[in-house]
Amino acid sequence: AQKVTQAQTEISVVEKEDVTLDCVYETRDTTYYLFWYKQPPSGELVFLIRRNSFDEQNEISGRYSWNFQKSTSSFNFTITASQVVDSAVYFCALSVSGGYQKVTFGTGTKLQVIP
Amino acid sequence: NAGVTQTPKFQVLKTGQSMTLQCAQDMNHEYMSWYRQDPGMGLRLIHYSVGAGITDQGEVPNGYNVSRSTTEDFPLRLLSAAPSQTSVYFCASTLQTSSQETQYFGPGTRLLVL
Numbered sequence: 001a002q003k004v005t006q007a008q009t010e011i012s013v014v015e016k017e018d019v020t021l022d023c024v025y026e027t028r029d030t031t032y033y034l035f036w037y038k039q040p041p042s043g044e045l046v047f048l049i050r051r052n053s054f055d056e057q058n059e060i061s062g063r064y065s066w067n068f069q070k071s072t073s074s075f076n077f078t079i080t081a082s083q084v085v086d087s088a089v090y091f092c093a094l095s096v097s098g099g100y101q102k103v104t105f106g107t108g109t110k111l112q113v114i115p
Numbered sequence: 116n117a118g119v120t121q122t123p124k125f126q127v128l129k130t131g132q133s134m135t136l137q138c139a140q141d142m143n144h145e146y147m148s149w150y151r152q153d154p155g156m157g158l159r160l161i162h163y164s165v166g167a168g169i170t171d172q173g174e175v176p177n178g179y180n181v182s183r184s185t186t187e188d189f190p191l192r193l194l195s196a197a198p199s200q201t202s203v204y205f206c207a208s209t210l211q212t213s214s215q216e217t218q219y220f221g222p223g224t225r226l227l228v229l
Contacts, residue, residue: 004157035218037158045158045205047218091157102173105157 002027004094006106013082014114021077021109023092029053034068034075035093035103040085051075082113117141121206121221128196128228136191136224138206144219146209147189148173149181151202152223158205164189196228 003026013019025034036048049059051068059066063080079086089110095103122137140147148163150173160173164183178200180192189208193200206221 043203044222045207045220047207047220050216050218093158103160104174105159107155107157 002029002032002094002096002102002104004092004104004106006090006092006109008109009107010110010112012112012114015084016081018078018080019082019111019113021079021090021092021111023075023077023106025073025075025092025094027094027096029096032094032096035091035095036066036075036077037091037093037105038088039091039108040088048077079111082111084113084115087111087113119206119208119219119221121204121224123224124222125225126227128193128226130197130228132196134193134196136193136204136206136226138189138191138221139187140189140208140219141187142208142210142219143186144208144210145186146211147183148207148209149179149189149191150205150207151175151200152205153202161191161204193226196226198228200226201228202226 005024008022032053034051038046038048056068065078067076089108091108092106093103119140145166149161150158151161152158159175161175161179162173162181164170167183167186170181170183183189204224207218209218
């Protein structure tokens with residue numbers, strides 16, 4: 001069985017601070033995919049990133065960066081110089097069947113960026 | 116492009132009623148999926164489709180049916196609504212190429228079953 005743990009239920013930071021959202025996953029499969037999604041207060045879902053288990057390179061996209069470490073089964077997400085618009089619930093997810101099939105989501109981390 | 120559209124935005128049903136949640140995308144994506152989101156539980160995959168005529172079950176398929184007669188449309192049918200199906204439903208379609216992969220979500224349908 002696969003599992004995704006987002007231990008941080010809620011985080012509050014002051015604008016311009018850096019913040020890291022933790023994601024720990026469990027799976028016995030050697031091939032799997034990891035995802036991050038954003039859900040702003042308006043409720044829509046925004047896909048942020050998908051990584052496969054064979055690619056441990058860190059990824060950076062603007063103020064967003066992701067750190068994938070197989071040794072610790074973690075796929076952490078860092079927002080640099082946070083902004084109020086980053087306030088949202090962020091979900092980490094795991095799929096072991098080659099894509100979006102049988103995907104398992106974490107329970108989410110609510111990030112509040114205070115101006 | 117309209118992206119992924121869902122109708123209705125909000126629906127109230129009585130226990131035992133049936134209804135269809137509509138989902139359409141105009142991006143010619145092969146892969147589409149339905150999720151439900153419940154408080155404190157993240158999203159759970161209900162059904163998915165890898166192309167017209169091909170569907171499969173996700174994590175929580177019971178009580179729901181899907182079909183995919185065209186690439187554009189992927190309706191979700193509630194056969195006999197139950198209060199446990201009160202949730203927010205999201206449809207998604209996925210762009211998959213050799214160099215990128217992006218999942219697009221609809222705005223969601225909020226369903227209340229009394």
